[in-house]
Amino acid sequence: MMRPMAPSDKGLADNKGQTADTTVQTADSAMQTNATTVTPSPSFTRPRGKAPKPSLTWEKRLWAQGHRFVAGVDEVGRGAWAGPLTVGVVVLAPPPCRTPSGLRDSKQLVEEVRERLFDPLSRWCTSWAVGHAGPHECDSLGMTASLRLATRRAFGQLPAEFLPEAVILDGNFDYVTPVSAPSLFDEEDGTLPDWAPSVQMVIKGDAKCSSVAAASVLAKVTRDRLMRADADSYPPFEFDRNKGYPSPTHQRALRGYGLTAIHRRSWVYVDNLPWR
Numbered sequence: 001m002m003r004p005m006a007p008s009d010k011g012l013a014d015n016k017g018q019t020a021d022t023t024v025q026t027a028d029s030a031m032q033t034n035a036t037t038v039t040p041s042p043s044f045t046r047p048r049g050k051a052p053k054p055s056l057t058w059e060k061r062l063w064a065q066g067h068r069f070v071a072g073v074d075e076v077g078r079g080a081w082a083g084p085l086t087v088g089v090v091v092l093a094p095p096p097c098r099t100p101s102g103l104r105d106s107k108q109l110v111e112e113v114r115e116r117l118f119d120p121l122s123r124w125c126t127s128w129a130v131g132h133a134g135p136h137e138c139d140s141l142g143m144t145a146s147l148r149l150a151t152r153r154a155f156g157q158l159p160a161e162f163l164p165e166a167v168i169l170d171g172n173f174d175y176v177t178p179v180s181a182p183s184l185f186d187e188e189d190g191t192l193p194d195w196a197p198s199v200q201m202v203i204k205g206d207a208k209c210s211s212v213a214a215a216s217v218l219a220k221v222t223r224d225r226l227m228r229a230d231a232d233s234y235p236p237f238e239f240d241r242n243k244g245y246p247s248p249t250h251q252r253a254l255r256g257y258g259l260t261a262i263h264r265r266s267w268v269y270v271d272n273l274p275w276r
Helices: 027-031 057-064 111-124 135-141 143-156 210-231 248-257 268-272
Strands: 035-038 070-076 085-092 127-133 166-170 198-202
Touching: 057 070, 057 166, 057 198, 070 143, 070 210, 085 143, 085 210, 111 210, 127 135, 127 143, 127 210, 135 143, 166 210
Parallel strands: 035 198, 070 166, 166 198
Antiparallel strands: 070 085, 085 127
8 A cells, every 4th residue: 555645744854865874964953052073183094904992081071070970872773764763871970990891883893792792881881771763753753853852762761860961972963952942843851851961072982982882882782682573573674684774685675565664654765665
């Protein structure tokens, strides 16, 4: 059965241009006022080889400024065609135990290593949480609002005494700071009404900052487990292997079987499917 694409669907304009490697950049990022961005020096080029080890340099700076609890934040699943958008939060307080051996940005680690790191990382941090926005929310709210929603849900799961005063965020788009004027597509959430941390954005923060790298691993493993659990319900799509990203097998299954209940339906790839 064909599903009509109504132009009035919420979030449609936000999602139509999404592809597997889309980066969310919206005009409302200019509204953020308490965030700073750290970019790498253009004169420095790291030689190819092993992935760089993240450190606690940025966390220590924030502790030195008087922030007791510092959180690293990262998202996974933004470019997937199926499954949730997931945000991980890792809270650290000084002095943390030694960073677990092998910690890297989750994209630099194979699945077996990420799984092996999961328990040591969850014990290492002061507190941690993961929040999700489902595929139907990605469609109805749009990716920017869904990213904020998953982030609020993650922070909302932290014990109140561990809510961070400062946040290190991977990338250059601040989706942590509460917006002063929520858009039509921002779902109201009263769980953190008075919480507005200082946000420092770090380009490639998941490769540089230990808290952000840990958040990326915990979020990735949590989301991967959800996708493996869903794989049994949709065998042709091999979600246990591709985790909802557009692998060749995934794309062939879409052409043969159409969309599943966990697909994002407002993205441009849907327009070329014979079955919806």
